[in-house]
Amino acid sequence: MKYTNEELKEKIFELKERLSVTLVAHFYQRDEVFELADITGDSLELAKKTMNDDSEFVLFCGVAFMGQSVKVLSPKKRVVMPKLACCAMARMIDSLYYDESVKFLEENGIAKENILPITYINSNADVKAKVGEMGGMVCTSSNAKFIIETALKEGKKILFVPDRCLGQNIANQMGLQSMVIGQEGNPKEADIICYDGFCSVHQLFTLEDIAFYRKKFPGILIATHPECDPAICEASDFVGSTSQLIKYITELPEEQKVAVGTEFNMVNRLRPKNTYVLSSSKPECPTMNETTLEDVYLTLKAIEDGSPINEIEVDEKTQKWAKVALERMLAL
Ligand code: 13P
Numbered sequence: 378m379k380y381t382n383e384e385l386k387e388k389i390f391e392l393k394e395r396l397s398v399t400l401v402a403h404f405y406q407r408d409e410v411f412e413l414a415d416i417t418g419d420s421l422e423l424a425k426k427t428m429n430d431d432s433e434f435v436l437f438c439g440v441a442f443m444g445q446s447v448k449v450l451s452p453k454k455r456v457v458m459p460k461l462a463c464c465a466m467a468r469m470i471d472s473l474y475y476d477e478s479v480k481f482l483e484e485n486g487i488a489k490e491n492i493l494p495i496t497y498i499n500s501n502a503d504v505k506a507k508v509g510e511m512g513g514m515v516c517t518s519s520n521a522k523f524i525i526e527t528a529l530k531e532g533k534k535i536l537f538v539p540d541r542c543l544g545q546n547i548a549n550q551m552g553l554q555s556m557v558i559g560q561e562g563n564p565k566e567a568d569i570i571c572y573d574g575f576c577s578v579h580q581l582f583t584l585e586d587i588a589f590y591r592k593k594f595p596g597i598l599i600a601t602h603p604e605c606d607p608a609i610c611e612a613s614d615f616v617g618s619t620s621q622l623i624k625y626i627t628e629l630p631e632e633q634k635v636a637v638g639t640e641f642n643m644v645n646r647l648r649p650k651n652t653y654v655l656s657s658s659k660p661e662c663p664t665m666n667e668t669t670l671e672d673v674y675l676t677l678k679a680i681e682d683g684s685p686i687n688e689i690e691v692d693e694k695t696q697k698w699a700k701v702a703l704e705r706m707l708a709l
């Protein structure tokens with residue numbers, strides 16, 4: 378039997394009353410799912426807030442690396458996801474590609490002990506574990522600059538995975554030399570060597586889009602996420618994580634127009650007026666959009682029935698080292 382959204386919401390509320398479950402949602406979730414969340418935030422906030430939560434179950438509406446990070450940080454918690462949706466960028470690297478990247482640096486005359494790896498949180502636990510084992514740490518879009526600044530004090534080469542855009546954007550902000558594996562450049566001359574992963578959603582924003590909005594609405598501001606191409610971030614008035622974008626945009630005077638380069642669901646609910654999506658297409662994250670109200674209901678129902686579905690498991694060794702990498706970030 379098919380339920381309407383209103384019926385599903387009611388059923389979800391009833392189940393939540395009876396069960397020890399905290400519903401967590403990232404800003405890119407569909408509106409009807411996002412509205413129901415007990416905890417929302419950017420990737421860093423979600424990781425921190427769920428650590429302090431004491432329900433038996435975390436029902437995570439987001440992409441797999443996010444649910445996995447909760448499990449890694451709090452292994453006793455039971456983490457379930459309505460959809461095991463994998464971020465397209467996280468899927469671009471696994472532990473083998475990671476090893477190849479280290480090998481590339483070694484072949485270019487950089488000894489392993491002189492490499493400090495940093496992985497963007499948008500990576501799976503196996504990659505985080507490799508990074509942890511090699512003495513490195515995790516960063517998110519909201520703390521990447523600080524983490525890289527701190528890491529550079531060790532005087533080593535930074536291997537930054539998997540997002541080439543975030544790595545290059547931070548390097549540009551700090552006046553550092555960067556290069557992308559597989560593209561032109563000498564690793565010995567670069568401070569930050571980036572893996573060549575990217576987010577396909579954030580690649581949708583172009584310089585033509587910025588020129589269009591600047592011409593159409595003189596005085597408009599351009600705000601973008603650091604997963605956008607470096608040329609886009611350089612042409613923006615503000616660059617920040619999802620939480621930082623929300624703060625910046627919602628604090629603007631009501632009449633100030635702004636065009637925003639990040640996922641559609643979030644931009645669409647930011648402000649009632651004067652906010653535009655910086656694209657002629659609809660920049661929806663396909664995997665974030667996989668989770669529906671019905672999935673949330675079925676996941677709760679399965680918990681009530683005593684047979685939870687889509688439960689996140691991480692093997693002991695991976696969990697141990699991925700936790701080290703995440704905790705090094707949290708300690709800073
Ligand atoms: P935030 O950490 O800024 O929420 O970013 C997560 C993400 O996947 C952006 O595409």
Ligand code: SF4
Nearest residue numbers: 464465466576578662
């Ligand atoms: Fe991954 Fe991009 Fe979706 Fe963010 S928007 S979850 S980086 S695919």
